Amino acid sequence: MIQTVIVVVHLLVAIGLVGLILIQQGKGAETGASFGSGASGTVFGSQGAATFLSRLTAVLATVFFVTSLGLAFYASHKASEVRDAGLPVPMMQSEPRAPVSEDVPVLEEQAPQAPATDDVPVVE
Template identity: 50%
Template structure:
């Protein structure tokens, strides 16, 4: 259900962007008084103001409703700290008791001794003076 609301929410956002981009600005009416623009509208000579304004308002209302629904879902998922994956103090203590302690490595007596003169660095010859 949450994914359906999220998809609808994204589509509504794109729809609002589209309808806002189609609307004319406040200064566009001044040019229409000189005879331009009124006959070139897709929605007739009355203009597209009513249709686009109402459509944008409806889309914005549904967008706010889906925003609230998503907020409710998110708050239900994170009701307590245990829902976030953080273990409680009891669980941490239990894990500390059950975890074996690793002792420091001590070579056994039958293991061969490493030569101290052998190193990982390449040998560099010193120039003779």
């Protein structure tokens, strides 16, 4: 339940961050405002919009990092629960995949044999 809430908040904040970053103008766009293009009549004032949007972006970025850390903590906590659940440990690659039973005879004459090097024709 808590993981679902964190994931939903994380996704909403990520979408909000993308939107805020796309709305903001670069530093080069402010040169037109200094020549009287009417920026002082905006809703936030001449510098208020940039300050408000940059602060809101910083807050959303902080929430994004906190939810990222929360999800990482939750994933590591779940991994330790699975490890402690008593499940069998996967075998290493160096161990044989199936144990050889002495009840089942291994018939080497039925196994395919590689041809001898004398039997293979040489193509030149």
